[in-house]
Amino acid sequence: MKILLSIILILLSPALLAVEEWHTPDNENLVYMQLNTGTVVLELAPFMAPKHVAQFKALVKEGFYDGLDFYRVIDGFVAQGGDVTEQKVSQHNQQLKAEFSRVTPQDSDFMLVQSPDFMAPETGFLHGFPAGREPVSKQEWLLHCPGTVAMARSTEADSATSDFYIVIGQATRHLDRNMSSFGRVIYGMPAIQALQRAELNNASGVIDDKDKRSKILSIKLATDIPQLQRLKLQVQTQQSEAVQQRLASARALESEFFHFKGNGNIDVCYYQLKSRLVE
Amino acid sequence: MKILLSIILILLSPALLAVEEWHTPDNENLVYMQLNTGTVVLELAPFMAPKHVAQFKALVKEGFYDGLDFYRVIDGFVAQGGDVTEQKVSQHNQQLKAEFSRVTPQDSDFMLVQSPDFMAPETGFLHGFPAGREPVSKQEWLLHCPGTVAMARSTEADSATSDFYIVIGQATRHLDRNMSSFGRVIYGMPAIQALQRAELNNASGVIDDKDKRSKILSIKLATDIPQLQRLKLQVQTQQSEAVQQRLASARALESEFFHFKGNGNIDVCYYQLKSRLVE
Numbered sequence: 001m002k003i004l005l006s007i008i009l010i011l012l013s014p015a016l017l018a019v020e021e022w023h024t025p026d027n028e029n030l031v032y033m034q035l036n037t038g039t040v041v042l043e044l045a046p047f048m049a050p051k052h053v054a055q056f057k058a059l060v061k062e063g064f065y066d067g068l069d070f071y072r073v074i075d076g077f078v079a080q081g082g083d084v085t086e087q088k089v090s091q092h093n094q095q096l097k098a099e100f101s102r103v104t105p106q107d108s109d110f111m112l113v114q115s116p117d118f119m120a121p122e123t124g125f126l127h128g129f130p131a132g133r134e135p136v137s138k139q140e141w142l143l144h145c146p147g148t149v150a151m152a153r154s155t156e157a158d159s160a161t162s163d164f165y166i167v168i169g170q171a172t173r174h175l176d177r178n179m180s181s182f183g184r185v186i187y188g189m190p191a192i193q194a195l196q197r198a199e200l201n202n203a204s205g206v207i208d209d210k211d212k213r214s215k216i217l218s219i220k221l222a223t224d225i226p227q228l229q230r231l232k233l234q235v236q237t238q239q240s241e242a243v244q245q246r247l248a249s250a251r252a253l254e255s256e257f258f259h260f261k262g263n264g265n266i267d268v269c270y271y272q273l274k275s276r277l278v279e
Numbered sequence: 280m281k282i283l284l285s286i287i288l289i290l291l292s293p294a295l296l297a298v299e300e301w302h303t304p305d306n307e308n309l310v311y312m313q314l315n316t317g318t319v320v321l322e323l324a325p326f327m328a329p330k331h332v333a334q335f336k337a338l339v340k341e342g343f344y345d346g347l348d349f350y351r352v353i354d355g356f357v358a359q360g361g362d363v364t365e366q367k368v369s370q371h372n373q374q375l376k377a378e379f380s381r382v383t384p385q386d387s388d389f390m391l392v393q394s395p396d397f398m399a400p401e402t403g404f405l406h407g408f409p410a411g412r413e414p415v416s417k418q419e420w421l422l423h424c425p426g427t428v429a430m431a432r433s434t435e436a437d438s439a440t441s442d443f444y445i446v447i448g449q450a451t452r453h454l455d456r457n458m459s460s461f462g463r464v465i466y467g468m469p470a471i472q473a474l475q476r477a478e479l480n481n482a483s484g485v486i487d488d489k490d491k492r493s494k495i496l497s498i499k500l501a502t503d504i505p506q507l508q509r510l511k512l513q514v515q516t517q518q519s520e521a522v523q524q525r526l527a528s529a530r531a532l533e534s535e536f537f538h539f540k541g542n543g544n545i546d547v548c549y550y551q552l553k554s555r556l557v558e
Contacts, residue, residue: 075468075469075472076425076426076468076551098538100538100539117397118396118397118544118546119541119542119544119546120542145449146355146448146449147355155535155536157538168472169425169549170424170425170449170450170546170548170549171449171546171549172549173546173549174529174532174537174541174549176539177538177539178536178537178538178539187479189354189355190354190476193354193447193472193473193476194472194473197469197472200466200554200555200556201555201556250453253453256434257434257457258453258457259377259379259436259456259457260379260455260456260457262398262453263398263399265397265398267397267398267449267450267452269449270448270449270450270451270452270453272355275479276479276480277479277480
């Protein structure tokens with residue numbers, strides 16, 4: 001009886017019930033960019049920006065971005081790609097209604113990490129993406145952290161079409177709730193960091209000489225790439241024990257390497273969930 | 280009489296008394312790195328870490344770093360350079376006493392930007408460097424922002440010698456008051472961002488294959504470089520009106536581009552002072 005109880009307890013123990021640290025992201029939400037600097041994989045966020053994701057995927061599907069470039073690249077800020085000429089015609093290149101945030105749904109998997117955050121009442125993870133939440137207005141949104149992908153726009157909220165940017169410097173948190181973030185880089189950030197920048201004195205960041213711009217050779221949906229050519233990528237699962245331990249350790253700075261133990265606050269943009277390649 | 284008063288008022292007006300936006304940094308504090316990815320200029324911070332700066336300059340002067348490499352480069356974290364073999368002999372390669380912070384001197388030019396900051400009671404600028412300050416303990420220190428240069432060390436506080444790192448990702452603020460920061464990149468951050476990274480699955484970040492590492496061709500003191508070969512660099516002056524206006528604008532997000540106006544907080548690591556090249 002005692003042995004049986006032990007077995008039941010072991011079977012019910014948190015370690016066995018725990019969520020696995022790594023999971024394979026859904027290919028439906030993955031996009032492969034071939035740049036002259038390397039391969040980049042984006043994970044899209046249809047849960048937050050369904051219209052932006054649908055339009056981006058439609059543009060990718062028709063090859064809209066192939067042969068275009070990163071024409072505005074400001075070190076410490078963003079790398080913006082797309083059609084700077086605004087000449088390319090596509091039925092999918094339509095003005096999009098802003099998707100800056102969403103009303104927190106009943107079944108939101110938002111996982112609180114930091115409250116209050118510097119720029120938001122709460123920050124944490126949402127479907128593995130760094131996210132913010134405001135309990136009063138019941139809004140949640142994706143944070144502008146390094147690797148965040150969002151659609152560029154002009155002054156009007158509903159003016160985004162096809163040009164997108166990737167955050168390449170210190171988090172541009174002033175763009176949170178101001179831009180439609182629709183993805184994140186889960187592989188190949190070094191290829192993004194290697195993109196040709198605008199010159200130091202070029203405030204607009206637009207690289208006038210087309211030949212100097214880094215090239216988008218192609219962007220493809222993962223589902224349009226033969227399985228053998230896809231990377232075997234996994235991403236960390238926000239609810240996993242390993243992630244919880246990493247966050248707890250980051251709060252406490254318990255390693256004896258740290259002589260000053262901080263104040264317990266965490267910057268979610270620094271402690272983003274990791275990716276790995278599996279054999 | 281009225282005209283005379285007007286002239287006196289104009290002469291005394293803040294615009295005329297104001298500090299110039301740009302100044303030329305002292306060559307005594309500048310160091311030029313020639314990497315296989317480009318030219319980088321560091322501004323050193325003897326006011327904060329005099330022993331680290333003195334040892335770094337002595338090592339640079341004797342050519343200690345020439346031919347070494349960036350052997351540990353983790354995307355989103357730091358690029359660490361120096362002698363991974365620990366074989367290179369120099370009388371200047373001595374263990375340094377930690378210079379994590381200093382007691383705020385009477386004549387400190389610390390300029391408060393944000394209080395409280397997420398990770399410190401106060402953040403702002405100190406001699407143009409992003410800095411933190413704690414009024415209670417009267418300590419001030421340099422922040423770990425993108426572009427911050429600090430000496431690497433082992434677990435013990437007083438163990439740094441010659442290997443250094445540069446922050447290349449989201450600010451590693453957990454290293455504030457834990458490492459001796461002694462400089463910042465004022466030119467060539469794109470060349471740092473182009474450094475070869477360790478592979479995704481390489482947790483230590485040490486690039487084992489020496490041939491894959493980005494190279495330090497040379498590091499030289501600006502004062503050892505002929506004047507005509509130096510860059511004509513200027514940096515923004517923290518007390519200038521232009522900087523004040525930029526910070527005020529960042530707090531208010533007053534441009535109509537911003538539909539959500541934020542909460543008035545500023546991340547000093549994002550709003551670092553700028554550099555420019557002059558003719």
